[in-house]
Amino acid sequence: MFSTLIYIGRFEPPHNGHFATIRKALAQTERLLIFIGSHETCRSLRNPFTTEERLEMLKISLTPSELEKITFIPIHDSNYNHQEWVREVKAKVLGHENSIAVIGHKKDNTSYYLDLFPEWGFVEMPLLENGLSSTEIRNKWLGGTLTEQDKIPQAIYSYLKNKDSEEWAKIQKEEYKLVEEYKKEWSSTPYPPVFVAGDALVVCKGHILLIRRGAFPGKGMLAMAGGFLDSNESLRHCAIRELIEETGIELSYKELDKSIKDYQVFDDPNREPRGRMISHTFFFDLQLPELPKLKAADDASEALWVPLEDLDKMRSQFGGDHYRIIKKVLPCS
Secondary structure: OEEEEEEEEOOOOOOHHHHHHHHHHHOOEEEEEEEEOOOOOOOOOOOOOOHHHHHHHHHOOOOHHHHHOEEEEEOOOOOOOHHHHHHHHHHHOOOOOOOEEEEEOOOOHHHHHHHOOOOOEEEEOOOOHHHOOHHHHHHHHHHOOOOOOOOOOHHHHHHHHHOOOHHHHHHHHHHHHHHHHHHHHOOOOOOOOEEEEEEEEEEEOOEEEEEEEOOOOOOOOEEOEEEEOOOOOOHHHHHHHHHHHHHOOOOOHHHHHHOEEEEEEEOOOOOOOOOEEEEEEEEEEOOOOOOOOOOOOOOEEEEEEEEHHHOHHHHHHEOOOHHHHHHHHOOOO
16 A cells, blocks of 8 residues: 555546545555646647646535645646656655555556656556546547446536537537537548648747637637648748748848757647647747837737747647647747
């Protein structure tokens, strides 16, 4: 028996499998630390609920005696920097280091994180509720087909059914339907499509150039300028073209091309709701005496220069994984 067990999940939303694991863990430990992942991310089809909403759903489905043994801990995502993520987990476990273990089920490659703590114990859980996935429950909720027979606690079903949320309605009635229609357009291809994008990470005088997306998915969210690769262009040209089209930046193609200092590929399979999309991100370092003027157009509703020192407090406003890409690419970020 370990004095402390750690259970890590996104709980988007919590379902019967999660609660079965929680109760098995509570029977084996004095203290259970539940890490709630994807903290401070923007609402999306993959993460439609805020940390506060997921915490509320967890709490209303547990008894007072169960809650006495549980500590809930929000944790950020770090898709492209596992070491950073591990450091954050360990920092939040301070004070519980003695006789500690991670609890979970190694179902597939999405469970890789269970092997990132070799100095701690590991408690293998059996497959519960026939491998029930939050994706199944979430898609029913998004599509308006969730019922009381689905494998979630009654308290959570009532919460999802009755809460009046403008943000939830936007995700369900606009973004979900748009993405489903988009997928139908590609449904007849012999293989699932893989999309390629060129993105532009631009810095100048301690500022970063960002856009606000003008359409779904991610309408209103901050992002780097960028977009789909055309069939007749190079990735480098794609990033520069999209940068000019979306921000109206007052620099020539040649000036922008000369300012590229780095290039990285980002391929998280879940980074884009419309399908598999691989980002080729180019880092532009503009050595100029003042910030170039901007004029948003194309897919951007706004183009703006943001002080680099403000990035961290704006992380929940970024669409998809753009914040995490920026933090990975920027030197000393």
